[in-house]
Amino acid sequence: MTKIAIDAMGGDFGPNPIAEGVISALKERKFHAFLVGKTDILKPLIPNELEKFVTFVQADEVFEMKNDATNVLKKKETSIYKAIELVKNGECKAVVSAGHSGATMSLATLKIGRLKNVSRPAxxxxxxxxxxxxxxxxxxxxxxxxxxxxxxxxxxxxxxxxxxxxxxxxxxxxxxxxxxxxxxxxxxxxxxxxxxxxxxxxxxxxxxxxxxxxxxxxxxxxxxxxxxxxxxxxxxxxxxxxxxxxxxxxxxxxxxxxxxxxxxxxxxxxxxxxDEYGGAPLLGVKNCVIISHGKSSPKAIKNAIFQALEFANSNINSVIEKRLEELSLTKSKEAI
Structure with a gap:
């Protein structure tokens, strides 16, 4: 079962719409959600019958929108930092966040890492x-x-x-x-x-x-x-x-x-x-990262999770690496 890390505290409207989106997604698709945030707030939001598909990961802090993205590496107790760590450590195959997009990009690039031959993710x-x-x-x-x-x-x-x-x-x-x-x-x-x-x-x-x-x-x-x-x-x-x-x-x-x-x-x-799309993938990093709008509704979060599932179970990253390698060799031959 695919495991998805979800920054449950990052959105503009708090954890409620994010939890609602996760619930809707779990009712339609099979996956395991790692909800990262304040456990005492998150647990009551998940119905008992769905708890077996959810793991709660405690994060004491939220990286706020007003903060400078460059400071996120110092904020190891934030929900987005811990969500990215779950992917970096191989516990989850993808991360979804409606929080600070700059912080998400910085952490994904520096902690998860770029694909071979990719200069900058997009x-x-x-x-x-x-x-x-x-x-x-x-x-x-x-x-x-x-x-x-x-x-x-x-x-x-x-x-x-x-x-x-x-x-x-x-x-x-x-x-x-x-x-x-x-x-x-x-x-x-x-x-x-x-x-x-x-x-x-x-x-x-x-x-x-x-x-x-x-x-x-x-x-x-x-x-x-x-x-x-x-x-x-x-x-x-x-x-x-x-x-x-x-x-x-x-x-x-x-x-x-x-x-x-x-x-x-x-x-x-x-x-x-x-809401029909839910989020935007960050292409060029080693695992799936979906960046959602801060004002995402439950429907948007649900569809962002669906995007993450499709991406995580595809071969797109290996295709990108192989294609860039092929093109690099072609350009080298043409330069000779």
Whole structure:
């Protein structure tokens, strides 16, 4: 049975939504949850019939959002530190945290370690498209000063994820830029573009709108740009939802129309709802690390756990290492 370490104290709303998400996940899938946090608070939240699938790990402290991520290595009694330790020591195969993302990334990189040939891990996230497919975008925040090599490696890791997890046989890999022409982009983007040409799956530059039109499967970019794309898209989706609700309430005809389109709205909401994805995998580290939003609902936590289960039971890390090794050898031969 797959063992998943869960930072039960890290979310913005405390342990309750996290515990609820774990309960929902246990009712649907078989796995063993290691809940890390204040045991006296966590134990009453888990039903008696599910306790055999839960191990409680005491952590006296919580690494707060206001803290600097660089200090997390000194905070050995925090829930995220102990959750990462469970994975590092081989007791668990994956970790899920809705806590401080910077602390999670730092601990994962330094304690669990990077995969062979990976310079910097990258956070990947799925974006909805108008074709009812998903586009994988990475990096969305792990590295804010990426070099060409880092963006290239993100593209390779994205290709592996698309094949192994998304089950796309021949994914279309692209690089985010301010135009489709090869000459567009900053120096890091243009450099990465040249490197990515070594991939048979590389289709060139992608503009921002192509993330959502289904024309590409993977978009690689600098973490600073990727995070802005992520937060902007979340903001636009939220604003559109509020505008629609406001306009519908303005007239009886609109209300009647909304009732008739109730199922349509449900499908659109499901396609664009963060809760349906639950979290973002940190690609490039030796074990599965899922980073969830601090405001994650129980549904989001449940789906983050499902992501962790799928990732932990896949061969994606070995595929990434093998692919980077192959490409490194190819580049070396071409340089001779």
């Amino acid at each position: 956070i990947a996230t799925l974006m909805p498209t108008s074709k009812e497919t998903k586009t994988l975008v990475l990096d969305v925040g792990a590295n804010v000063d990426s070099k060409s090599e880092h963006i290239f490696q993100s593209g390779v890791m994205g290709e592996a994820y698309a094949k192994e997890i998304m089950k796309i046989k021949n994914p279309k890999i692209s690089i985010l830029s301010n135009g489709e022409e090869e000459c567009k982009g900053d120096s890091a983007t243009k450099g990465a573009h040249q490197m990515l040409k070594i991939l048979d799956t590389f289709v060139g530059n992608a503009e921002g709108n192509q993330i959502f039109d289904g024309s590409v499967d993977v978009v690689t970019c600098d973490g600073f740009i990727g995070n802005i794309v992520l937060k902007t898209s979340e903001g636009v989706a939220d604003a559109m939802n509020k505008l629609i609700k406001k306009e519908v309430k303005g007239s009886l005809i609109a209300i009647a129309g909304a009732i008739l389109m109730k199922n349509v709205f449900k499908r659109v909401k499901k396609a664009t709802d963060y």
